[in-house]
Amino acid sequence: MHIHLINPNSTASMTAQALESALLVKHAHTHVSASNPTDTPASIEGGADEAMSVPGMLAEIRQGEAQGVDAYVIACFDDPGLHAAREVAKGPVIGICQAAVQVAMTISRRFSVITTLPRSVPIIEDLVSDYGAERHCRKVRAIDLPVLALEEDPQRAERLLLKEIEIAKAEDGAEAIVLGCAGMSSLCDRLQKATGVPVIDGVTAAVKMAEALLGAGYATSKVNTYAYPRIKAAAGHKVCA
Amino acid sequence: MHIHLINPNSTASMTAQALESALLVKHAHTHVSASNPTDTPASIEGGADEAMSVPGMLAEIRQGEAQGVDAYVIACFDDPGLHAAREVAKGPVIGICQAAVQVAMTISRRFSVITTLPRSVPIIEDLVSDYGAERHCRKVRAIDLPVLALEEDPQRAERLLLKEIEIAKAEDGAEAIVLGCAGMSSLCDRLQKATGVPVIDGVTAAVKMAEALLGAGYATSKVNTYAYPRIKAAAGHKVCA
Amino acid sequence: MHIHLINPNSTASMTAQALESALLVKHAHTHVSASNPTDTPASIEGGADEAMSVPGMLAEIRQGEAQGVDAYVIACFDDPGLHAAREVAKGPVIGICQAAVQVAMTISRRFSVITTLPRSVPIIEDLVSDYGAERHCRKVRAIDLPVLALEEDPQRAERLLLKEIEIAKAEDGAEAIVLGCAGMSSLCDRLQKATGVPVIDGVTAAVKMAEALLGAGYATSKVNTYAYPRIKAAAGHKVCA
Amino acid sequence: MHIHLINPNSTASMTAQALESALLVKHAHTHVSASNPTDTPASIEGGADEAMSVPGMLAEIRQGEAQGVDAYVIACFDDPGLHAAREVAKGPVIGICQAAVQVAMTISRRFSVITTLPRSVPIIEDLVSDYGAERHCRKVRAIDLPVLALEEDPQRAERLLLKEIEIAKAEDGAEAIVLGCAGMSSLCDRLQKATGVPVIDGVTAAVKMAEALLGAGYATSKVNTYAYPRIKAAAGHKVCA
Amino acid sequence: MHIHLINPNSTASMTAQALESALLVKHAHTHVSASNPTDTPASIEGGADEAMSVPGMLAEIRQGEAQGVDAYVIACFDDPGLHAAREVAKGPVIGICQAAVQVAMTISRRFSVITTLPRSVPIIEDLVSDYGAERHCRKVRAIDLPVLALEEDPQRAERLLLKEIEIAKAEDGAEAIVLGCAGMSSLCDRLQKATGVPVIDGVTAAVKMAEALLGAGYATSKVNTYAYPRIKAAAGHKVCA
Amino acid sequence: MHIHLINPNSTASMTAQALESALLVKHAHTHVSASNPTDTPASIEGGADEAMSVPGMLAEIRQGEAQGVDAYVIACFDDPGLHAAREVAKGPVIGICQAAVQVAMTISRRFSVITTLPRSVPIIEDLVSDYGAERHCRKVRAIDLPVLALEEDPQRAERLLLKEIEIAKAEDGAEAIVLGCAGMSSLCDRLQKATGVPVIDGVTAAVKMAEALLGAGYATSKVNTYAYPRIKAAAGHKVCA
Secondary structure (H helix, E strand, O other): OEEEEEOOOOOHHHHHHHHHHHHHHOOOOOEEEEEOOOOOEOOOOOHHHHHHHHHHHHHHHHHHHHHOOOEEEEOOOOOOOHHHHHHHOOOOEEEHHHHHHHHHHHHOOOEEEEEOOHHHHHHHHHHHHHOOOOOOEEEEEEOOOOOOHHHHOHHHHHHHHHHHHHHHHHHHOOOEEEEOOHHHHHHHHHHHHHHOOOEEEHHHHHHHHHHHHHHOOOOOOOOHHHOOOOOOOEOOOOOOO | OEEEEEOOOOOHHHHHHHHHHHHHHOOOOOEEEEEOOOOOEOOOOOHHHHHHHHHHHHHHHHHHHHHOOOEEEEOOOOOOOHHHHHHHOOOOEEEHHHHHHHHHHHHOOOEEEEEOOHHHHHHHHHHHHHOOOOOOEEEEEEOOOOOOHHHHOHHHHHHHHHHHHHHHHHHHOOOEEEEOOHHHHHHHHHHHHHHOOOEEEHHHHHHHHHHHHHHOOOOOOOOHHHOOOOOOOEOOOOOOO | OEEEEEOOOOOHHHHHHHHHHHHHHOOOOOEEEEEOOOOOEOOOOOHHHHHHHHHHHHHHHHHHHHOOOOEEEEOOOOOOOHHHHHHHOOOOEEEHHHHHHHHHHHHOOOEEEEEOOHHHHHHHHHHHHHOOOOOOEEEEEEOOOOOOHHHHOHHHHHHHHHHHHHHHHHHHOOOEEEEOOHHHHHHHHHHHHHHOOOEEEHHHHHHHHHHHHHHOOOOOOOOHHHOOOOOOOEOOOOOOO | OEEEEEOOOOOHHHHHHHHHHHHHHOOOOOEEEEEOOOOOEOOOOOHHHHHHHHHHHHHHHHHHHHHOOOEEEEOOOOOOOHHHHHHHOOOOEEEHHHHHHHHHHHHOOOEEEEEOOHHHHHHHHHHHHHOOOOOOEEEEEEOOOOOOHHHHOHHHHHHHHHHHHHHHHHHHOOOEEEEOOHHHHHHHHHHHHHHOOOEEEHHHHHHHHHHHHHHOOOOOOOOHHHOOOOOOOEOOOOOOO | OEEEEEOOOOOHHHHHHHHHHHHHHOOOOOEEEEEOOOOOEOOOOOHHHHHHHHHHHHHHHHHHHHOOOOEEEEOOOOOOOHHHHHHHOOOOEEEHHHHHHHHHHHHOOOEEEEEOOHHHHHHHHHHHHHOOOOOOEEEEEEOOOOOOHHHHOHHHHHHHHHHHHHHHHHHHOOOEEEEOOHHHHHHHHHHHHHHOOOEEEHHHHHHHHHHHHHHOOOOOOOOHHHOOOOOOOEOOOOOOO | OEEEEEOOOOOHHHHHHHHHHHHHHOOOOOEEEEEOOOOOEOOOOOHHHHHHHHHHHHHHHHHHHHHOOOEEEEOOOOOOOHHHHHHHOOOOEEEHHHHHHHHHHHHOOOEEEEEOOHHHHHHHHHHHHHOOOOOOEEEEEEOOOOOOHHHHOHHHHHHHHHHHHHHHHHHHOOOEEEEOOHHHHHHHHHHHHHHOOOEEEHHHHHHHHHHHHHHOOOOOOOOHHHOOOOOOOEOOOOOOO
C-alpha cells in the first residue's frame, strides 16, 4: 500500500520532518512518500495561507492519482482543502487534525490542543467542532510562536510547549494533549515523557489511520458530496464593470 | 463608497447577472463594480471547484485594495474563501450565503434553502450551521440542475424552483426561501410573486449589507484571526521522498 | 423610507440619545423618528422590566403602522418583544442585539459582549445563542452598573467599559466588542479609538440593517409565525377559585 | 401549601378547566386556586398574544405574593413571562411546557408535542430547545385548530388529536405525547387510553411539580437573574422626534 | 404509594443517610424504603464502579416489582443504569442527577455542580448535557475528596464544600448549587444556610419528583426504548479463539 | 501485537462471526483472539441487556490484562461499558460504534446507520451524538429484526438491509452506510457490492483502528477519567428499611 503525505506549504524541511515521523510508525510493507508544492506559502498561518496552498496541494493529489497512490495524508493541522481533496482522490484522504482528534476522543475523555499562533485558535476550534469534539476538547491553546520558529529554535518551542501542557493539565483537566501543528511532530515523544500525559501528533495519527482504512478496504465515498469534480474549462473573459 | 463584487468562477455572464442584481438595489451614491478571475472553474459545484477559485478571488481583492475598494461581496453561495478574504481586505467582506441567512433570520423564524446540485447540500448545511442558523433553517433542498443550466434554460430552472418552493412551504413549514446559488438571482422577484413567500437572493442581501456596514463605519477587525496575512515567500524546493 | 426607533423604557433622555446615534449614521434620505412609551419602567434590567415594557412598545408599533412607518428598531439590548413586534409590523423589525451580533459575526470571528448588570448576563447569553452566535461569542461580561448610571456618570461608565474591554481582549481573545446596552451608544466611538478593537453599538447596527432590508425590499414574512395576530377581544370575567 | 394557577388569557372557562385538572391530581392538603387577568387576549396564539398577557399575569402574581401564595403555575403552553414571573415571586413558578417536557424526559426517551396552530410550532420548538430537550423531542406537531375551538368542538379536537398521535407514533417513533395547549387538558386521559402511549398534560405535570418543589422546601433563587426587580417609577415624557 | 430508594453501592451507612434525607421530605402517606446490593463496590467513583453496581441495582428493582413498588430512586449522582432500570420497572425511575438538574433549571437560570473526585467531572458533564442543561450549568466542580471520606470526616467535607460554593458564586455566577454526590445529602441544609444560595440535594429532589409523577399517574412509557427487556437465557459456551 | 475481541453477549456463534471478520482484515503479524462471557444475555437489545453484559465483559478485560493483551475491541454496536473498559485496560479499547462512526466521518460527509430493533434507535442516536457525528449522521434506521434472527435467517436479513439501504440513499442522501449491529458483519461486502455505497462494519473498523493506535504507540490515558479504578471491597450488609 502506498500512502502519500503532502505538506501543503513549500518548506521542504517541514515535509522532511513529517515524512520522518511517518516512517517511524508505518508498517514494514507500507510505502510512504511525501511532497510539497513549490509555489505555496512557506508556512500556513491563517485562512489566506490555507487558501493559497490548496490548489498546489490538489495538484499533488492529481499527480498521486496518476501514479496509483492509495491514500493521502494532508500534513497541516488546519486540514486545508480536506473536503476538496476527497473529491479528487479515489482512496481515503486523512487530515492530521481530524485524525488526532479521533485518537484523542478514543484514548481520553477530555483533551486540549496546543498550536502555534493565537490567530489559528478560532480556526482550530471550528475544525474541532466540525469533527464533533466540541465537548471533548477543553481548550485550544497557543504558544504564540510562528510556525517556522519551531524549526529555528526547537529548544524554545519545547520549553513553551512543556509549560503550556502543564497549564492545560492544571487548568483544563486535560487528559491528553493534541499538538496543533505538523511542525511539532518531532517533539511529541519528548513532551509525552516529560509530562506524563498522552501527547498526540497528527502526522503519526493520520498515517496509521490511513493504513487502517486501506487495510479494511475503505475508499472515499463517491456518492454525492465527494464525487469527482466535473471537468470544466475555465470560461473566463475578464469583466470589469 | 465603492463596493466590489467578485464572482469567483470564470463565467462572465454570471458576473454580469450578479452585477445587474446589485445595480438594481444599490443606493444612488454607491459605486458597485464587478469582476471575476479568468483562470477559475466555469462554475462552482463542490469543494474542489471552490478551492480552485479562491486564489483568483483573493487576487481580485488584492487588486481592489490597491484601488481603494471599500467593501467586497463574494458572489457564490458557498462563500468560498470568505475567511481568507477577510484577512486580505481592510473593509468588510460579505458572503452571499451569510448575508442571506442573516436576512432570513430577521424576517422569518423558519426558512429553507434551495440550491442547484445535491452535492452542495451538505456544504451549505455546514455553512448554515457555522452562521448559527441550524435551528432556523428547516432544510437545504436541491433542484438537481447544474449551475450553468440556470442560464441556459431559465424557464426550466424557474419551473423547478417554483415546485421546490411549494414543497418547502408544505413540508418544511418554510416561512422564507433562500436561493442557494448566485445564478438564481434574476429569478428572485418572479418566484416571490408567484409563491407569496419572501424569497431572498444572496447578492441583493450582501450588497445592502455591505452598504450598511460601510455606512456605519465598520471595517474588518484586524485583531487576531482576520489580521493581514504575513508576507511570506514561497520557500519551496520540491521534495520527493 | 421611514424608520421608527422605539426605546421600550420610559426614560426620554435615553430615547434622545438613541435617536442621536441613529441620526449620525442614517442615509441622507432616510427619515428616522423615535419614541418611547410613557408607562413602562424607567430602565430595563431583567425579565420583569422587559415584560412590562412590551405592550407599550407594541402600541408604538401599531401607531407607526397607522402612520406608514417602513421599519422599526427596538432600542433595548434585550430585544424585548422582538418576535411579537414582527407579528404586528408589516415591514422589518430589528432588534439591536440581533443586529449587533450579526455585524460582529461578519467583521470578526470571536467577540465578547459587555453589558451593565450581572443579572442581564444569562438573558443576553440566551439571546446570543438564539441568534446562532454561541460559538462566536466568547463571553458576556457586565460592568455592574445600573442602566441609568450610564447617563448620570458617563465618565465612570467609560472607565469601567475601557477596563472591561481590555480584559476581554486579554482573557477572551475578543476580536470585537459588542456594547450590551442601548445607553452605551454615545461612548462607542471613544471606546473604539481608545482600545483599537472594533466596538459595535446595536443602535447604529440596527438602523443600518433596517435601511439595508428596506433598500432591498424585504418585509417581515407573514407566512406562519410572524402572521398578523388575530383580533381578539379580551374575554374575561375574573375567576377566583 | 397554596398553589395558585394563572391562566394568562382572559377566557374564564379555560381557567376553570385548568383548575379542574389541577384539583384532580393535587394532594388532599394542597390548596389550589386559579385566576386569569381580565384584560388580556381571549386566547394566546403567538408572540403578540403572549406579550399582551404577561403584565396582567404578573399582576396576578404580585397579588398572590401579598396573599401568601407559595407557588405558581402558568397555565399556557408557551410559558409566557416565565422568567419575569420568577423575578416577581418568592416561591417556585412552574411553566406547563417546562414541566411537561421534564416529565416526558423522565418517562420516555423520545417524545412528540402536539399543539393547536402551526404558528405556535417554532415558538414551542425554541422552548423545548431552551429546556434542553432538543434531542429528546422528535417533532412539534399542530392540528391546525384555534385554541378556543378546543372548547367549542371538543369531539373534533379529540378526533384530530387521536389522528395526530397515531402519526407521531408511526412516523416519529414517539414514546410519549405532550399536549401542547392548556386547553387540551381535559382530553388527556381519554387520549392516553385510546392510543396506549403516555399522554402528558402540562397543567397536571406543573401542579405536581409545584407540590414537589414546595415539599422539598425549594424557592426561586434570588441570586442574580431571578432577583426581585428593582422598584422603578415610569419616567416617561413622550418623545416624538 | 411506595417509593423504593436504591443505593447502588454496598455501603449501608450511605443507604441509611439517603433514606434519612428521603424521610425528611416525603409526604405523610408515602412509604419510602431503601436498600443496597451487597456485592457492589463500596463507593461509585467512575465508570467501572458504575458498571459493577448496575446488575445488583437491577436485581433490587426486579425484587421491588415483585413486591409492588410504585417508583424508584437511584441514589447515586452518576445515575448508573438509569435507562436500564426504566426498562425493568413499570413505574417511574428517577435518577438523582436528572432530578436535581431539573430542579436547578426551574429555580435558577445558571447553576454549578460540586462533586467529590475530579475523575467524575467529565461523567457528570456528559450527564448534564444529556439532560439538556449544557447551557444552564456553568461548571462541574470537584472538591477532590473520595466518596467515603464524606462520612469519615464530614467537617472537612463541609469546609471544602463551603469554599467551593463561594468560588462557584464568584467565578461562575452560580445562582444555585447542585450537590454532585448522594453522600453530601445531609450537609445540604447547612450549606444553604451558610452560603445564601439554594443548594439542591438529588435525593431530596428525586423523592419529591417520584411522588409528583406517581401522584399524577405517570408510569414509564413501555413504547419502544423502555419496553420490558425480552427474557433471554444466557446462551453461552465460552469461546477462546 | 495482541488484540482481543470481546462479544459482550453469550452467543458463541456471534463471537465466532466477529472473529472471522477480524481475521479477514488484520495484519499478518497481529494476533487476534476473541471471547464472550458465558453468563450474559444471548443478545443485547436495549439498556438492560447492556447492563447485564458489562461486568462479564470487564472480567474478560481483566483476564486479558493478566495475559498481556495490547488492545480490546468491544463487539457490540451499543458500545456497552466502553468508558468502564477504558478504566480497566492499559491499552486502547475500541467500541465498534465509535470506530464505524469515525470511519464514516472520514470517507463521507453524510451517512445513515441501520440497526436491528427500533428500540435501539434512540440509544444509537445518543451514542452518535456523543461521538460528535450528530450533523454527519442523517438518520438511524431499524429493520425491525431481532439480533439473533440475523443468524437464523441471513437471507431475510440481507433483503431487509438491501431495502433499507436504498431508502437511506434516496431519502437521507446517505453517502455511506454504517451497519448498526455486530451480527451484520458477514453481510457487509455483499451489501456494498449490491448497493454501490460504502458499507461500514464496526468490527472491521475497530480492529483496524486498534492496530493503528497500537502501531503508533497510543495507550489509554490514565490521567483522570480513565485512571484505573481504585480497588474496593464490597462493603455491604443488606439494608432493608
